[in-house]
Amino acid sequence: MDILWALLTLPYAPVRGLTAVLKVVAREAESRQHDPVHVRRELEEIDAAVAAGELTTEQRNRAQQQVLDRLVGGSGPGRREGGERG
Helix, strand or coil, rough: CCHHHHHHHHHHHHHHHHHHHHHHHEEEHHHHHHCHHHHHHHHHHHHHHHHHCCCCHHHHHHHHHHHHHHHHCCCCCCCCCCCCCC
16 A cells, blocks of 8 residues: 555655755754854844945944844834733
């Protein structure tokens, strides 16, 4: 019965393989997104851009806040902090 099942589902093997690869890529992207080493590197790149005159102080503050929000799980504009109710 296993051989029959394998033969019947053989055309779907590429889809299963692609799904497995996408899961691995997504897992790696998420781990990099929350890795302190990568976050620190991004913050250093932001500071270097400010030093080179590519970003203003306001843009730097906004970019740093986005990176730090991502690190701590994000308290973006749509989320409320401190349990506020409105």
